[in-house]
Amino acid sequence: MPAARSESESRRARAGTLLKPVRIGLLGCGTVGTGVVKLLRANAAALARRLGAPLELAAIADRRHGLDVALGLDPNLFTKDGAALVARPDLDIIVELFGGEEPARTLILKALASGKDVVTANKAMLAAHGEQIFRAADKAGRAVGFEASVGGGIPIIRTLREALAGDRQRAVYGIVNGTCNYILTTMTERGVEFAEVLAEAQRSGLAEADPSLDIDGHDAAHKLCLLVALAFGVMIKPSQVYTEGIRAITQQDIAYARELGFTIKLLAIAKDEDGGIEARVHPTMIPRKHLLADVGGSFNAIYIQGEALGSSMYFGRGAGELPTATAVLGDIVEIARHRIAAGGGARSHPLGLPIEQIKRGRVKPMDDVVCEYYLRFMAPDKPGVLGVIASVLGRNGISIASVIQQERNAEVTVPVVMRTHEARERNLKRALAQIRRFRVVRQAPVFIRIEERL
Numbered sequence: 001m002p003a004a005r006s007e008s009e010s011r012r013a014r015a016g017t018l019l020k021p022v023r024i025g026l027l028g029c030g031t032v033g034t035g036v037v038k039l040l041r042a043n044a045a046a047l048a049r050r051l052g053a054p055l056e057l058a059a060i061a062d063r064r065h066g067l068d069v070a071l072g073l074d075p076n077l078f079t080k081d082g083a084a085l086v087a088r089p090d091l092d093i094i095v096e097l098f099g100g101e102e103p104a105r106t107l108i109l110k111a112l113a114s115g116k117d118v119v120t121a122n123k124a125m126l127a128a129h130g131e132q133i134f135r136a137a138d139k140a141g142r143a144v145g146f147e148a149s150v151g152g153g154i155p156i157i158r159t160l161r162e163a164l165a166g167d168r169q170r171a172v173y174g175i176v177n178g179t180c181n182y183i184l185t186t187m188t189e190r191g192v193e194f195a196e197v198l199a200e201a202q203r204s205g206l207a208e209a210d211p212s213l214d215i216d217g218h219d220a221a222h223k224l225c226l227l228v229a230l231a232f233g234v235m236i237k238p239s240q241v242y243t244e245g246i247r248a249i250t251q252q253d254i255a256y257a258r259e260l261g262f263t264i265k266l267l268a269i270a271k272d273e274d275g276g277i278e279a280r281v282h283p284t285m286i287p288r289k290h291l292l293a294d295v296g297g298s299f300n301a302i303y304i305q306g307e308a309l310g311s312s313m314y315f316g317r318g319a320g321e322l323p324t325a326t327a328v329l330g331d332i333v334e335i336a337r338h339r340i341a342a343g344g345g346a347r348s349h350p351l352g353l354p355i356e357q358i359k360r361g362r363v364k365p366m367d368d369v370v371c372e373y374y375l376r377f378m379a380p381d382k383p384g385v386l387g388v389i390a391s392v393l394g395r396n397g398i399s400i401a402s403v404i405q406q407e408r409n410a411e412v413t414v415p416v417v418m419r420t421h422e423a424r425e426r427n428l429k430r431a432l433a434q435i436r437r438f439r440v441v442r443q444a445p446v447f448i449r450i451e452e453r454l
């Protein structure tokens with residue numbers, strides 16, 4: 001374990017003499033890792049002045065060849081063996097940027113057990129194994145910084161854990177996947193269908209070759225698990241988050257949303273209601289005048305409603321080499337400060353409360369969620385169709401707030417668009433199934449949830 005700072009060292013720091021370096025081991029030198037290397041180098045002098053000790057990049061593990069040449073770094077810094085790097089006794093902080101669940105989880109546990117602090121951007125691993133990692137950190141009295149795991153460069157983790165700790169959070173609404181937000185923004189602005197925008201985004205590197213983690217909502221669900229833990233002190237698993245992506249969004253629904261005064265966003269939504277926690281990711285219609293509706297392109301934003309503060313919003317770049325690296329650097333600096341000030345000790349309680357106080361969360365089943373809905377039916381243009389739909393909805397306790405049926409006589413099958421008042425999801429699904437059985441509609445009805453009072 002790295003040696004604790006002595007009293008004389010602390011005096012030297014106060015007198016302005018630099019202490020011995022805080023030594024960093026980097027697991028993964030891809031997009032974010034490269035950004036970390038660049039920032040450590042570009043800001044070395046300022047960071048050393050800020051901390052009273054230099055931050056030294058002492059080792060890098062990555063299986064790719066030629067990184068030393070590409071980054072102009074000493075080849076002796078590199079290994080392909082992450083386990084060997086973590087086992088080194090001369091490192092203070094391990095920065096995990098491999099991604100994926102394994103070996104990241106195992107290596108982080110080993111690092112913590114051997115007295116090192118950890119910084120990670122790995123939301124997928126933390127969403128699945130966060131409780132184990134945070135318990136291990138508390139047990140070892142070490143820190144786990146994970147600012148980069150939600151909202152990229154937006155300091156939302158620290159904000160929830162520290163700045164808003166005095167309030168009781170009621171709801172969190174996040175635009176936390178830049179790829180989805182880019183696709184939906186482009187569809188809305190240019191009138192192009194989903195498949196075309198996705199293909200464009202893949203060509204320009206904004207979407208992965210296999211985009212399902214992003215566009216099917218799983219990445220947003222991982223981030224929501226972490227936001228729920230920080231906002232409500234409750235750990236939930238990604239499998240507990242109702243998750244629906246953006247593949248089914250069409251120009252037709254975007255146009256009707258506009259007509260109704262809404263914009264469609266992929267939102268990660270968590271609410272702490274008296275009846276339990278809601279946690280869901282799905283395309284959502286929000287008022288066009290809402291702040292979140294203006295979050296365009298690949299930007300992210302997290303909108304929080306606190307009991308005392310009311311609403312606040314945090315906006316910025318949710319991904320990318322340097323934006324994400326700033327969040328990683330922020331964690332490194334905070335941990336290094338603690339190591340220096342506390343004589344080798346570190347802040348624990350990564351979620352802002354002792355791990356014993358974290359509850360296993362019960363999430364309200366999606367069927368019990370109550371919201372307003374946008375509905376679109378494709379129906380033959382015959383008298384009585386609207387009446388049948390309205391009466392089935394009514395029998396299931398769903399009342400209609402407004403109807404758009406402006407393309408009458410335009411085609412054989414016309415869209416019938418409705419906005420409902422608040423209804424329970426179970427009732428809505430039952431009503432839609434009944435409407436399908438009556439064969440008054442030609443395709444599966446489309447429904448999109450509305451959040452108007454956020």
Ligand SMILES: NC(=O)c1ccc[n+]([C@@H]2O[C@H](COP(=O)([O-])OP(=O)(O)OC[C@H]3O[C@@H](n4cnc5c(N)ncnc54)[C@H](OP(=O)(O)O)[C@@H]3O)[C@@H](O)[C@H]2O)c1
Pocket residue numbers: 027028029030031032033061062063064080081082096097098099100103121122123124148149152318319320321324
């Ligand atoms: N990119 C972003 O903007 C962003 C934003 C927020 C959070 N994050 C998170 O940050 C983490 C890193 O993302 P990234 O985009 O930087 O990933 P990346 O570009 O794929 O970089 C990961 C690097 O680590 C290497 N690697 C992975 N597993 C390894 C192993 N077992 N042994 C040796 N080398 C290994 C990879 O090599 P190969 O290429 O050969 O696999 C690659 O060079 C992920 O958890 C991600 O979710 C990323």
